[in-house]
Amino acid sequence: MMKPVPEPVTIRDVARQARAGVGTVSRVLNGGANVSPATREWILEVMRHLDFRPHAQARRISGRRSEMVCFLLCNRDFVHSFHARVLQGVETCASELSRHVIYAVSCHNSNTPPGRIPLPPILRERGWFDGLILTGLIYGNFIRRIQALRIPLVALGNNVVTVDGAAEFDRVGFDGHKGTAEATEYLIRQGHRRIAFIGDTSFPWFKERQKGYAAAMLNGRLEPLAFTAKGVSAFAEYGEQAVASLLTSKSRPTAVVAGNDKIAYGVWRALLRQGLSVPDHISLVGFDDREEALLMEPPLTTVRVHKEEIGEALMKLLLERIHRPGPPFTRRIISTELVVRRSVKPRP
Amino acid sequence: MMKPVPEPVTIRDVARQARAGVGTVSRVLNGGANVSPATREWILEVMRHLDFRPHAQARRISGRRSEMVCFLLCNRDFVHSFHARVLQGVETCASELSRHVIYAVSCHNSNTPPGRIPLPPILRERGWFDGLILTGLIYGNFIRRIQALRIPLVALGNNVVTVDGAAEFDRVGFDGHKGTAEATEYLIRQGHRRIAFIGDTSFPWFKERQKGYAAAMLNGRLEPLAFTAKGVSAFAEYGEQAVASLLTSKSRPTAVVAGNDKIAYGVWRALLRQGLSVPDHISLVGFDDREEALLMEPPLTTVRVHKEEIGEALMKLLLERIHRPGPPFTRRIISTELVVRRSVKPRP
DNA sequence: ACTGGTTCTGGAACCGGTTTCATCATCTCC
DNA sequence: GGAGATGATGAAACCGGTTCCAGAACCAGT
Incomplete structure (x- = not known):
């Protein structure tokens, strides 16, 4: 015998069973005002008895609010x-505020020309979510196209590229x-004078x-030095390759400021392979404070970014x-923190 | 002057503007059958002209399908x-199949007693999503409670604990x-005889x-050895502490099989601090093939788990x-792969 | 021109909630 | 005890789509 899937219980089922109007049941559902305590208790009892679970979409459709937000990671290469961790911060905060999070990744990657970036399918319909959080690598033009759809949005400010116009x-x-200035000043205070920066600008x-x-260098009356690598996409390899040109330079730096921890890791490994030690031969600081920072030996002095806090x-x-739609727009800065570990050695 | 927020365009607006019935417009929206080419073109034209974006929730409510799935990470400590990366696999696959993903994290953590784990708020309403993907650390009882709500679900099988009854x-x-057997056999083939396992069982x-x-050990007529640590929660530290007891054992192992790469990392670091080298003094293999595996020096031989593939x-x-609701249930295995790097040295 | 069969079309009913509104019961105050 | 305010209630309209259905338009065959 085929067991039919039981029809879900609706608000009208509850109303009928409780001999009440749907309006009253709805008011009870919404912590309603203007319901007598006796009626409320009775209807709650019936709901429990029938295992009533209200239909989320149906509630939202007339309420005009989806109570969802969309976390959109722009550019597949930035997964x-x-x-x-930013997502995690968003989720934590959202769940405290009784919101849910849609996780989406834009379907383009770094090879897609900025003008050709398609709008993600989830934007084609309205009503999925109330607002959009953008992270990844974000183009100004992309933001403007989304704003044209009147979708409320916020973005991780550091990651916005405005080559194709500001937004x-x-x-x-x-x-x-x-x-980075603070990290550099720290190196200067530790007695370093020839300090290089490595990062793909x-x-x-x-x-x-x-x-x-x-x-920071100019402020300390020191000359900025930069070393770069060509044609590498992975950050660790970028750091590794940049070290090659650094080592052949006539006046070798005594310290390196890496653009982020992955680059710092590449620098560290390249130095290690050359038989040079961090921090004995060259001091090193990173940026981000990712997991890698703690994995290196010695652990990396770096600039911590509070990713969860940014998400929140x-x-x-x-x-x-x-x-509150419309301007003015705000800009919120989450402060960074220099985390001193053991990858920097004072120079006399 | 206060600029009123423009009312969103609805299907009835399109119908009126196009002098057509809402039914016809709806059929056009859904790639509809039984619409004459001329009418279709004309209505599409009107939609474009009015910037019509259908309301997602409204479409789903009568369609009885939300086209969303929920990725639920059970236990906050497993972020x-x-x-x-499993999430990433899920997202990639979902977007190919025109589905969207809700990312949720259960509000409990490892300190919560299994019986006290609350159902996440998103389960209190129906209709948010069509099905649930469970990862993290999952209790059998938790699964049964969700099944009682008739919510379709799948889970990452390796992570299910059935102390409180199977599901x-x-x-x-x-x-x-x-x-792990393959990794162990590999060590045995490389000539190792005293091989230890380190992992919190x-x-x-x-x-x-x-x-x-x-x-694998018994199969090779070797005696299994285990070293453990007490009262540490972080995996890397678990590895580090377990090494202490390993080094004091009377017949020191020549190779270690670590429960995962984080533990392997802890083992590696502890050995390094003792002045022992991987792989010269002790060979090491991990499990998972996380980023850490490549960060270690030498890079770690490990068992790769295809996380994105699992998500898909x-x-x-x-x-x-x-x-297809109802039994039978299926079990799908994604094969692992031994990735040989340089953390194992043959023994004569 | 009439028939029978598709194909198109617009309107109504419906999905499962919320919100508005008219009604009626109670309460307060003079 | 009657007027007016307040609170509780059920019915109906509504949110923005989909689906069903009856009827119109069109077509080929005799």
Whole structure:
């Protein structure tokens, strides 16, 4: 015998069973005002008895609010632990505020020309979510196209590229300039004079950090040095290759500021292979404070970015944006923190 | 002057503008049969002109299908790169199949007693999603409670604990037993005889791997050795502490099979600190093939788990489950792969 | 021109909730 | 005890889609 799938219980079933109107049941569902305690108790009892679970979509459709947000990772090549942790911050905050999170990844990658980036399918319909959180590698033009759909959005400010025109939007970020400057100043205080920066400045975040580094150097009346690599996409390899040119330079630096921890890792490994030790021969600082920082030996001195906190701030700012459309836009900075470990050695 | 937020365009607006019936417009929306080419073109034109974006929730409510799945990470302490990559596999597969993914994390953690684990709020309503993917650390009882709500689900089989009773469900997993056995056999072929296993067997996945290790040892007529640590929760530290007891043992092993790469990393670091080298003094293999494996020096020989592939398989299996309710349940195994790097040295 | 059969089409009913509204019971106050 | 305010209630309209259905338009065959 075929057992039929039982029809789900609806609000009208509850109303009928409780000999009440659907309106009353609905008011009970929503912690309703204007329901007598006796009636409420009775209807709650009936709901429990029937195993009533209200239909989420149906509730949202008339309520005009989906209570979902979408975390959109722009660019498939950026599926990394950094964004995973921002997502985690978003999720934590969302669940505290009774919201749910849709996780989506834009279908393009780094090979896609900026003008050709398609809008993700989830944007084709309205009503999936109330607002959008953008991370990854974000183009200004992409933001403007989404804004044209009147979708509330916030973005991880550090990751926005505006080669194709600026955009106005709410952003949360960290101060890469200041963070790197502080790390550089720390190296200077430790007695270092020839300090190099290694990072691919075609990415906006490395550009910003490079500027912070340069500012600190100039401020200390020191000459900024940069070493680069060509034609590598992975960050660790970028660091590894850049070291090659660093070692052949006539006045070898005594310290390196790496654009992030992955690059620092590459630098570390390349030095190790050359028989050079961190920090005995060359001191090293990174940026991000990823897991790698603790895995290196000695553990890496680096600039910690509070990724979960950024996620939380993104979520909160998005909710404000949803409730208050239109300018002005705000910019929230989550402060970084220099984490001193053992990869830097003072120089007399 | 206050600029009113423009009312969103509905299907009835399109119908009115196109002088057509809503039914016809709906049929056009759904690639509809029984619409004359001329009418279709005309209505599409009107839709484009009005910037019509259909309301997702409204479409789903009568369609009885949300086209969403929920990726639920059970246990907050398991927010790690492993699950992030499974999630990535799920997302990739979902977007190919025009589904969206809700990312949720259960609000309990490892301190929560199994019986006290609350159902996540997203389960209180129906209609958010069509099916559930469970990862993290999953209790059999938890699964049964969700099944009682008639929610289709699949789970990462390796991560299910059945101390509180078994459960029947669709599962995708990898064969930890076989994977570790192969790694152990590889060590044996390389001439090792005293091989130890290090891993906290109170976790189901380490238990399974430990059994695979033991089977391979017995099969090679060797005696299984285990070293453990007490009262540490982080895996790397577990490895580090276990090494202490390993080094004091009377007949020191020449090779170690670690429960996973994090433990292997801890082992590696502890040995390094004792002035012992991998692989010269002790050979080492891990499990998972996480990022850490490549960061160690020398890079770690380990058993690769195809995490994205597992995510894809979970997604596909879930869709099957949604369309065909009721037993039988299936079990899908994604094969592992021994990745030989340089952390093992042959013994004469 | 009439028939029978497709193909198209618009309108109504429906999905499962929320919100508005009219009604009626109670309560307060003079 | 009657007027007016307040609270509780059920019915109906609504949210924005889909689906069903009756009828119109069209077509070929005799």
